[in-house]
Amino acid sequence: MALIVQKYGGTSVGDPTRIRAVAERVAATRREGNDVIVVVSAMAGETNRLLELAGNVAERPDARETDVLLATGEQVSVALLAMALQDMGVRAQSFLGHQIRISTDSVFGRARIKSIDADAMLQVVRGGAVAVVAGFQGVDEDANITTLGRGGSDTSAVAVAAAVKADVCEIYTDVAGVYTSDPRICPSARKLARIAYDEMLELASLGAKVLQIRSVEFAKRYGVPVHVRTSFSDEPGTWVVQEESSMEDVLVTGVAHDLNEAKITLLHVPDRPGLAAKILSPIADAHIVVDMIIQNASEDGFTDLTFTVPRTDYQKALGMVKEVAAEIGARGVTSDTSIAKVSVVGLGMRSHAGVAARMFQVLAQEGINIQMISTSEIKVSAVIDAKYAELAVRVLHQALIEEGVQEGAA
Numbered sequence: 001m002a003l004i005v006q007k008y009g010g011t012s013v014g015d016p017t018r019i020r021a022v023a024e025r026v027a028a029t030r031r032e033g034n035d036v037i038v039v040v041s042a043m044a045g046e047t048n049r050l051l052e053l054a055g056n057v058a059e060r061p062d063a064r065e066t067d068v069l070l071a072t073g074e075q076v077s078v079a080l081l082a083m084a085l086q087d088m089g090v091r092a093q094s095f096l097g098h099q100i101r102i103s104t105d106s107v108f109g110r111a112r113i114k115s116i117d118a119d120a121m122l123q124v125v126r127g128g129a130v131a132v133v134a135g136f137q138g139v140d141e142d143a144n145i146t147t148l149g150r151g152g153s154d155t156s157a158v159a160v161a162a163a164v165k166a167d168v169c170e171i172y173t174d175v176a177g178v179y180t181s182d183p184r185i186c187p188s189a190r191k192l193a194r195i196a197y198d199e200m201l202e203l204a205s206l207g208a209k210v211l212q213i214r215s216v217e218f219a220k221r222y223g224v225p226v227h228v229r230t231s232f233s234d235e236p237g238t239w240v241v242q243e244e245s246s247m248e249d250v251l252v253t254g255v256a257h258d259l260n261e262a263k264i265t266l267l268h269v270p271d272r273p274g275l276a277a278k279i280l281s282p283i284a285d286a287h288i289v290v291d292m293i294i295q296n297a298s299e300d301g302f303t304d305l306t307f308t309v310p311r312t313d314y315q316k317a318l319g320m321v322k323e324v325a326a327e328i329g330a331r332g333v334t335s336d337t338s339i340a341k342v343s344v345v346g347l348g349m350r351s352h353a354g355v356a357a358r359m360f361q362v363l364a365q366e367g368i369n370i371q372m373i374s375t376s377e378i379k380v381s382a383v384i385d386a387k388y389a390e391l392a393v394r395v396l397h398q399a400l401i402e403e404g405v406q407e408g409a410a
């Protein structure tokens with residue numbers, strides 16, 4: 001007998017028929033003799049609908065109240081799934097975030113989980129019932145409702161799995177697993193049987209929204225085996241696991257893209273120690289995550305500083321940068337929201353050269369200009385014009401995954 005955490009995303013609980021199908025699957029897992037804790041997202045489209053409602057009553061909806069509103073989406077799903085299970089003769093009890101003390105910090109809209117009280121869930125499960133837990137939500141130390149950022153139910157599920165020491169965390173979604181690229185954009189993408197935590201971390205942080213990045217961090221830290229699969233069939237999906245030695249043999253495991261960043265440039269900044277810190281500190285203090293940063297070579301004691309931020313934080317960051325720019329005597333500030341970041345990821349890059357060079361060649365052959373570059377041990381990213389994003393993904397997938405990279409090519 002195993003203890004299994006199953007997470008169902010928005011599409012899987014998108015309407016009453018699907019909710020009943022999820023209940024059937026949960027019931028079948030119980031019949032096989034397993035204990036089950038289910039984590040659910042809001043019904044497909046619901047979180048967006050709620051955000052739109054907020055935008056209709058206020059120009060800048062308050063962050064705390066936004067979380068109170070958004071958390072209702074998952075409250076609906078847990079209640080409906082628990083009812084559907086009960087209707088099939090399966091005992092079930094729903095839990096909201098605060099009822100199992102999913103404690104988080106107080107950063108509304110992107111809170112981080114600090115701890116979870118496993119006792120209540122385990123008591124229900126040991127008593128022979130299914131615990132149905134609301135994803136995406138938590139509670140801070142002042143009892144405020146918080147949410148974990150878009151896609152946050154993945155993180156709720158893996159954190160719950162870690163807290164109850166589950167044997168596996170199954171993430172049921174609308175594709176059959178983790179693919180070599182987003183299958184909706186790249187029809188030739190292949191499903192991976194296994195992927196290492198570190199590769200999945202990179203893919204998730206580079207735009208592959210199949211798993212929220214924090215969920216992969218939790219999985220890696222607590223060694224939770226994660227199985228990403230579809231709720232529409234029984235086919236096995238992708239296991240996200242500890243690195244295995246054969247994984248380094250593959251140079252490029254995946255291609256990802258991200259359209260959710262914007263670029264800000266400060267022009268002609270006096271090149272003095274401490275200036276980058278002066279420009280970027282207020283942004284960090286506002287919890288805005290700066291991603292890529294480049295500083296152009298300075299010849300005459302001046303330099304240009306360019307960096308990217310999430311598009312949702314762009315207006316705020318731009319306002320801050322304009323203030324600092326005036327203070328430090330920069331010539332001006334320019335910005336661009338129609339950018340895309342395309343990235344290739346693979347453990348094999350650690351020990352093989354040539355991937356970056358091949359990537360740039362492939363983009364050049366399509367006439368795609370590279371605006372910024374960043375690399376880590378196992379990834380290369382390039383910022384390009386957003387209108388070429390899908391083309392870039394497809395040609396990179398073709399050249400680096402389907403055809404493979406020649407070692408040492410440069």
Ligand code: ADP
Nearest residue numbers: 009010011173174178179181182184208209210
């Ligand atoms: P859920 O609502 O189940 O959480 P999401 O929409 O958050 O589902 O995540 C699943 C989506 O992630 C897929 O529909 C797919 O378009 C997208 N995706 C992006 N990159 C990948 C990838 N490499 N492999 C699989 N899916 C991906």
Ligand code: ASP
Nearest residue numbers: 041047136150151152153
């Ligand atoms: N409902 C939330 C969202 O749409 C959380 C999730 O689905 O994971 O982002």
Ligand code: MG
Nearest residue numbers: 009151209210
């Ligand atoms: Mg998701």
